[in-house]
Amino acid sequence: MSDQSHRYRRLAVALVGTLLLAARAAAHGGALRASAGSLSVPTWLFLLTGGGVVGASFLLASFVTDRAFVRSIHDWHRTAAVDSVLNVGAKLTRALSVVVLAGIVAIGLFGPDGPDAAFRNAAILVVWVGWWAGYVATVYLVGNSWPAVNPWRAIADVLPSFGFDYPEKLGAWPSVVGLLALVWVEVVSPLADDPALLALVILGYSAFTLSGALLFGTDTWFETVDPVSRVFSYYGRVAPVQRTEEGNLELRLPGAALTEPKLVDGADEVAFVVALLWVTTYDGLVGTGAWETFARTVVGAGVPAVLLYPTVLLVGFGLFWGAYRLAARYSRKTAETYLTPQAIGRRLAPSLLPIAAGYHLAHFLGYFISLSPVLVGVLQNPMVPPINPVVIVLPAWFGMLAVTFVLVGHLLAVWVAHATAYDVFPGRLQAVRSQYPFVVVMVLYTMTSLWIVSTPSGSPPFV
């Protein structure tokens, strides 16, 4: 490392700091949902600033042109030889999680019900607050513990298997369909209000998952088809703690594991990563006031309400996937390479995962914090929960945190893409140029995400 590159790096840090501060000042009062504060600057300028931060971070990343430095960041790791401990631990957590799953279903079916079930029924609180908001965050912030926790896998392991051959052609496509289907069910049915329905959906998913594992074998099913396990395995790649081939734990820098060449292998897996990003966006989109207006207008014009949600889900996924493929096609031109667009797309797809993770955190951290005392209270006595649960009221500046998470996810994505491009292309200038189309797409996506987290919320109509 020369003095010059040190100087560049200091300059880079100073500039990013300035830009982030500017973005945070802009987000003043742009709280996440509910507390609809007013921005002190026009919305378009706030969105443009977010896009500007991502664009500028790409410009700064292009200053880091020392191959050895990039590689050293991604190769840094510490290994802990704990495979035997892990195997014993996994047996315990699996047994425990089967008990928890049975408890959730039982309380969902026979526990407290009524208009305030969302705050009094342990099944709803454990699934949405504990599992979907809290546990998922640990997967991308710490490491993927799902294989050791997955109750369906624990049950499937003791069941026999018919060992049918899984049709290789299908690849990850069934999991893409499964993910879209799960999110559709989650959006259009009152799963967060009706505990009995939630329990039935869990039972349905269990029956489907277990029969799949029964037919094709546990490993095939959970590593290829099951959408939930696949979401966790991808989210887990963002995390600093990774599982090595030998079964030990390895500590790396967050996102460092995302540059590995074989992480996303094939168009089907690219589609899954894009779908993951899209469903996170979709979930936020249908909760905005703008969506409410749009949906009412469209249904008022004679479109059947029942078609509206699945159509937008599929069209949006098509748009996202198309945009990504288009970026890969242009990347071949800007980088002047002979690699196929598909090959470029496969290598750069993992860089989208930090964005999905940052967006999830922005979306659910506040929800998790404000409802966690309710969760604890309900767990103390699931059948007779407290009448007036305590809810933590978030301070006004919490909205800024959400905006920061969205931006940090994007900054990590820009860096991962930069490091990956250095790995793929022999020319350093060529690597930077390969990023142009992707950066354009990322900037547009940042602006969309920021608009969703800062726009006043509504309630999804016709569901």
Place this chain on the structure above:
Amino acid sequence: MQVQYDTDVPADETPSSCPYCQRPLGSEELVALHKGLDHWERLDDEERETFYDAYEDESEDLRTFRLKMLGILMLVYFGFLFTYSYFSANPFM
């Protein structure tokens, strides 16, 4: 670590390619760089020398490129600064 990439060469082009893994690359410089990065152990001294030269040349180009990037950064920064000064309320009014 060796990764094989799918490549696709248009019919009317005959690019230079790597003698070790046949990966087609746009120019002799890129071939020299690629060999140095991916097949270092298999190169003789002369080829390694070629790699160093290509890497040096590239660093020259990068310097110019970085200056351009810095220029764009300044534009973005001041663009935002002036836009904000125009659109934010002045607390002293």
